Amino acid sequence: MTQSRVHEEGTRPDAVRRPRGGGGPGGGTRSGGSRTGTRRPGRGHRALRWSATVLAVLILGTAGAGYLYYEHLNGNIEKGERSSGDSKADRPEPNAAGQTPLNILLVGSDSRASDANVALGGGRNHRDNPPLGDVQMLIHLAADRKSASVVSIPRDTRVDIPACTDPKTGEKYPATNAIINESLGRGGAGCTLATWEKVTGVYIDHWMTIDFAGVVSMADAVGGVEVCVNQNVWDRPLPAVPGGSGLKMTAGRHKVEGEQALQWLRTRHAWGSDLLRARAQHMYMNSMIRTLKSQNVFTDTGRLMGLAEAATESLTVSEEIGTVKKLYDLGMQLKTVPTDRITMTTMPTVEDPQDGNHLLPAGEDAERMWAMLRDDVSYDDKGGKGGKGDRGGEDTGKGSGSEGGGAEGSAAAREGRQDRSAPDAEIGVLVRNATRSATLGPVGGRATEVARALTRQGFVKAATDTSAAVAEERTVVRYPSAETAGDARRVAEALGIPASSVRKSADVSGITLVVGADWRSGTSYPEQSKPEAGDLPEGSDALNGSDSGTCMDVYKPYRW
Structure with missing residues (x-):
């Protein structure tokens, strides 16, 4: 499936069309007039934030050495709380070496909470409003640390945001269905992390955020990065389209830094759409990583100190990685990945039928990308699975990306995995309907239908959960303790559910079968196709980290 979003500014009619939201990067208001839907001046500054965040991680891998x-x-x-929302993503199972994948959520905040941010982002009248997380991406390091996959979700994608509690104020926010950038203002980065876990089913280990001022600081610290355009570009105001980043350069390759780097990452109109701007950002990001890998900052103490200062002052991180040593360890893991094993992508989307200015995840294409992350399958075709087994596992959290011994966590999981189970007639099972997804409503009666199927097979204690329908993309059998692991696997076996979908969870008091959006009919779990390395959907717009030959095409009205 191809990206359907380019219509926003990228369908490119003969006449220049006014982009959604009116004006340039800051113009216009979404329907309803709420602040969360407002396009403000300086919005393009958000574009640099995510790049600076990843850069900060890489720099800390160097700066921490001394x-x-x-x-x-x-x-x-x-520092801040890792998760402030209600999500139930399961930790991945350690492989034989005790390793687990490592997932890091990067969030660019549009906060105006300081004079510096107001000056850079504009909109002083919005200073006290909740921030938006307009740039969000997930970095996935394979369990073997040989590849990295990066995926962005467009900021206007409508998703289920779980119930969250602001760790600073204690304010509670109910679950809602809204565009994903609103999650940051409903409990901070911990709520955005919980939202991503709910959308993707991927357990996320850490988050990192950066604001306007941090972006500028990091841009100044890194030096130049090479970019490329196929035609002369000038992203300037036009009669029908105010705004623009001011980027002006001739066709070919250029080294950009400081204000010009900011302009490159702000540019939207000259590329044609927000999705094409994401591609330009990915190109910049890959070039920056290649640049950093080619430099030896150890020999330049002054520069090393400057990079360390900029990185630590620019970042806010989840509390479990809130020291230089832990960030150093994290950065070193990121640095081991070869550039040709880094793949940057964007989640495929479709237009939201409820609002043409918004998006929805593109069904099976989006789910394929999340399944690859959950199963630790590389986004490039140079590798395969990252080493996960195919059995269900406890939430040990002991991998090479967490504190503690990964091998010990794996051993503990194996010790609790007894194959013994009680007789079917003695196993209590609660069946829950979670078939609603971002694009489809719930299937009525699914929990009752599956519970009856279990009863016919001899699980006479199977019962239906009568609470309101929830939403989970993937069917899972959860169990509360090692003593019930065998019972959970027996339930899964009876219905054809794979062992990898059997998970220990502190959120259940007994065996709980959650019928997800991937099982909308029938009483036997449908066979799932397993994604292979590099098997990305067309709409993911994948870009390999070693590709130094790509250039951006310029939307014709912005050529000169």
Whole structure:
């Protein structure tokens, strides 16, 4: 499936069309007039934030080597709660070496909470409003640390945002269905993390955020990055389209830094759409990674100190990685991945039938991308699975990306995995209907139908959960303790559910079968096709990290 979103500004009619939201990067208001839907001046500054965040991780992998100003740098780092929302993503099972994949959520905040951010982002009248997370992407490091997959979700994608509690104020926000960038203002980055877990089913280990001022600081610290355009570009105001980043350069390759780097990452109109802007950002990001890998900053103490200062002052991170040492360890894992094993993508989307200005995940294509992350299948075709087994596992959290011994976590999981189960007639099973998805409503009666099927097979204690229908993309059997693991696997076996979908969870008190959106009919779990390495949908717009030959096409009205 191809991206359906380019119509926004990229269908490219003969006459210049006014982009959605009116005006340039800051113009216009979404339907309803709420602040969360407002396009404000300076919005394009958000474009640089995610790049600077990943850059900060890479820099810290270098700067931490000498622990320069260790306590001072630690004091620079702001921290927050990992998850402040109600999500039930399961930790992946460690492989034989005790390794698990590592998932890091990067969020660009449009906060105006400081004079510096107001000056950079504009909109002083919005200073006290909740921030939006307009740039969000997930970095997935394979369990063997030989590949990395990066996927972005467009900011206007409508999703289920779970119930969240703001860790700073204690304010509680009910679950809602809204565009994903609103999640940041409903409980901070921890709510955005919980939202991603709910949408993807991927357990996310950490989050990192950066704001306007941090972006500028990091852009100044890194130096130049090479970019390329196929035609002369000038992203300027036009009669029907105000705004623009001001980017002006001739066709060919150029090294950009400082303000020009900001302009490159802000540019939207000259590329034709937000999705094409994401491609330009990915190209910049890959070029920046290649640049950093080619440099040896250890020999330049002054520059090393400057990079360390900028990185630690620019980031806010989840509390479990809130020290220089932990960020250093994280950065070193990222640095081991070869550039030709880094793949940057965007989640395929379709137009939201409820609002043409919004998007929805593109059904099976989007789910294929999430399944690849859950199963640790590389986005490039140079590798396969990252080492996960195919049995269900406890939430050990002990992989090479977590504190503690991964091998011990794996051993503990194996110790609790007894194949013994009670007789079918003695196993209590609660069946829950979770067939609603972002694009489809719930299937009525699914929990009752599956519970009756279990009863016919001898599970006479199977019962239906009568609570309101929930939403989960993937069917799962959850169990509360090691003693019930065998019972859970027996239930899964009876219905043809794979062992990898059997998970220990603290959120259940007994065996609970959650019938997900992937099982909307029938009483035997449908056979699922397993994705292969590199098997990305067409709409993912994949870009390999080693591809240094790509250039951006310029939308014709912005050529000169």
